[in-house]
Amino acid sequence: MKLGYHIGYWSSGPPHGALETILEAERLGFDSVWTAEAYGSDAFTPLAWWGSSTSTVRLGTNIVQMSARTPTATAMSALSLDHLSGGRFVLGLGASGPQVVEGWYGRPYPRPLARTREYIDIVRQVFAREAPVTYDGDFFQLPYRGGAGLGKPLKPTVHPLRAELPIYLAAEGPKNVALSAEIADGWLPMFFSPRSNEFYRDALAEGFARPGARRGWEDFEVPASVPLIVDDDVEQCADLIRPSLALYIGGMGAKQMNFHRDVFARLGYEETATKVQELYLAGHKKDAAAAIPTKLVEDIALIGPPAKIRDELQAWRETVVTSLLLRGDASLLRKAAEIVS
Structure with missing residues (x-):
């Protein structure tokens, strides 16, 4: 199983020591480094x-939010980064959720799967550079339908370094996971658990079986973001993760539509997820975090002393996951490399 380093979201500013940690990840032989965006820092810059400052690790976005940019603008950034990195770039895309899409980007959210399909179709046209890019979809039209009426089909001036530049799709629900298997080169799960492996394996298999699917089990990547904390005190480790889980289960989405909450409900924590959401939306964030049982944390994270983590890693190795994407400082990455090797 490969290792990657996920820088994650910025808080009020750039994360301290990010470059040093990235260089250590490359020195340790990590396969990839990933950035994120929500409504603060962007993923590309x-x-x-x-x-x-790197030369061997793959560089990926986990994730670029599609509503933040037109498909052609995203493709331009991807082409540029792929050239500048010598063919090491991976374009990770995601639909995000209605709160961010409509509240921050001012774009409509309905029918995200159909919108994603059109978006990736256009991006791939740009990467292929076989002809001027045209599209007549429900969400995107090139040239634009209406306006001045002077739009002209264009081809990128930059010649792609790779016409098959990889695109990974972030997804949580079964329909979106199946879509990633059908039209993308990889799936970026969030809050994956070995206990949910068969559920996601079935969704991926459905996508692979669709006519025109790009990949199969043998060449499809699944890099999963997995919290990893090495310490003899398991409860103390869990306490470090609980606030983030409370945020996602309780606050990263509306009460009637929260995809992160749904992940934990499917995992068997429906009652806990409901309680956490109610507490968080009522402003009781600490109580919401405290309501998360250690077992839930252990389902989606690797925490505790090295021997415990080594034992639990076996379950991860038997899943669809191909890479573990870790967060933390250089010291944690060194411990992780030693444990996983």
């Missing part, structure tokens, strides 16, 4: 800045 930090990857280009810090990635310019």
Whole structure:
């Protein structure tokens, strides 16, 4: 199983020591480095800045939010980064959720799967550079339908370094996971658990079986973000993760539509997820975090002393996951490399 380093979201500013940790990840033989975006820092700029100091790790976005940019603008950034990195770039895309899409980007959210399909179709046209890009979809039209009426089909001036530049799709629900297997080169799960492996394996298999599917089990990547904390005190480890889980289960989505909450409900924590959401939305964030049982944390994270983590890793090795994406400082990455090797 490969290892990757996920820088994650910025808080009020750039994460301290990010470049040093990235360089350590490369020195340790990590396969990839990933950035994120929500409604603060973007995913492309930090990857280009810090990635310019690397030479071997793959550089990926986990994830670029599709509503933030037109498909052609995203394709331009991807082409540029792939050239500058010598063919090491991976374009990770995601639909995000209605709160961010409509509240921050001012774009409509309905029918995200159909919108994703059109978006990736256009991006791949740009990457292929076989003809001027045209599209007549429900969500995107090139040239634009209406306006001045003077739009002209265009081809990118930049020749792609790779026409088959990889696209990974972030997804949590079964329909979106199946879509990733059908039209993408990889799936970026969030809050994956070995106990949910068969559920996701079935969703991926459905996508692979569709006519025109790009990949199969043998060449499809599944890099999963997995919290890993090495310490003899398991409860103390869990306490470090609980606030983040409370945020996602309780606050990263509306009460009637929260995809992160749904992940834990499917995992068997329906009652807990409901309680956490109610507490968090009522402003009781600490109580919401405290309501998360250690077992739930252990289902989606690797925490505790090295021997415990080594034992639990076997279950992860038997899943669809191909890479573990870790967060933390250089010291944690060194411990992780030793444990996983």
